Amino acid sequence: MKKIQWRKWNRLIHRDLGYLCAGLTVVYAVSGLAVNHVRDWNPNYKTTESSFNVGPVTAEDPRSADTVEEILRAGGLGSTYRDTFRRDENTLDIFLDEGRVTVDLPSGEASVEFIQDRRVLQEMNQLHLNQPRGLWTYMADLYAVALLLLAITGLFVIKGKKGITGRGAWLTTVGVLIPLIFLWVYR
Amino acid sequence: MSFRSSFLAGLGLVALVSACATTEAPFTQYGEALTLTENTSVSAILADPDAYVGQHLRVEGTVVGVCEMRGCWMAVAGENDGEQLRVKVEDGVIVFPMTAMGLHARVEGIMEKIELTMEEALAQAEHQAEEHGTEFDPSTITGPSVTYQLRGLGAEIENGD
Incomplete structure (x- = not known):
């Protein structure tokens, strides 16, 4: 009876699984570093801040289109916006496609927060945290099993x-x- | 299997997954599909939250805040100034994007009442300060607190430009 060359098969499995898993391992490793430090930085979005002063906003309805557009123009932010929210008596939030303007109505001090996706890294994080769900769940399961096999076969290379x-x-x-x-x- | 056929098979798989993932819907779905057809007003809930505790509700409104660190909650505005209802989801199960702020959302969930001891209220305030990058001032917490939130099961958020 021909002896099974288990070590040869072990090497073969380890080698080919290694090739197959290389791309995903990079995704999980880079994203792992990113989300591991979520308390220190935002791994999905890059936010930049700036401010300007529009002067005291005394309009009866600060949420009116005219007033909001005037505020935005004063900050050089164009005139289009998504919506507004009067957080409290003195604070108005204006939501833009690119972020948020928060205006202190009595002083007119406006802080602008621009929010940008961290492209590529955000997608990596989505895959790592299984946000797509569906088919990706099975793909991630397969990857986990492949990693397990890589670890075991690696012991006997x-x-x-x-x-x-x-x-x-x-x-x-x-x-x-x-x-x-x-x-x-x-x- | 040759390199060329492996490469083509890989491309085919990518195309199949892309086709499954492509959506033209004006809203993006998060979590479970919505099942209720009638909305409950956020303002009505906030006016008498105890009356809604434990109920399965659907609310609609503008997203006025999103958890910056993990996307694990968002706030939906009510009809009146200053009113907002917090929608909390299980970490990692649903992740709301920060870019949803200012967009219209429909949300379903179970209304919850959360009673916090002084220590828990302190811990929560500290966490929120950390999340917003502001300084934590323990003197702002003077005792136990009660908060209400919608435990989100699913949401549809309007697609931005």
Whole structure:
């Protein structure tokens, strides 16, 4: 009976899965770095701020089209807007396609927040966090299984001193211990 | 399988997924499809929130605020100045885009009453200050608080330009 060359198959699976997973691994790794620091920066949107002063807004209805357009023109923001919201007696929000203008009505001080999508990174984050749902859920499941297979086959690619019975064993143990130590410290 | 046929198969897969994902609808759907046809006025809810707690409601209005960090909530304006109803969704399950501000939204969800202890109110205020990039002032929280929100199940938000 012909002996099954399991190590050859192991290498083959590891190699081809590696090629298949390379693109997605880049997506998940880059997005992982981005969303891991969500408290320090916004990984999906780039916001820039500026301000201008339009002078005290004394109009009876600050939400009227004339008043809003006057405010926008004073800030060099054109005259088109989506909608407005009177947050409180002294504050008017004007929503633009590109962001939001918040006006302090008594002083006329207006702060502008421009919101821009972080293209590519935002799409990567959407895939990483499975926002598309549907078919992507199964694709992400397949990727997870492929990663699992990559990890397992990776253990047995090399035999000998640098394989899983030598140096590989130590490094694998360190890799397993790292999350366990963190779990123990943070429990 | 040759490189060329693999490449063509990959392109085919991308085209298929793109075709499934393409939408021409004037609204983008988030979460579950809406099932109710009648709206409840945000102003009516805010006037007597206890009367609506536990009810499955549909509201409509302009989006006047969105969670900047995770898109895990948005605020829908009422009919009168200053009125806004917070729609909270499970983190990561529905993600509202920041660019939805100023657009019209239809939302369905369950009305909730949230009673916070002093400690919880402090923690929430601290989180909100962090989210808005403002300084947290603990003296603004003087005791336990009660808030109302719609636990969002699904939403349709008008597509921007």
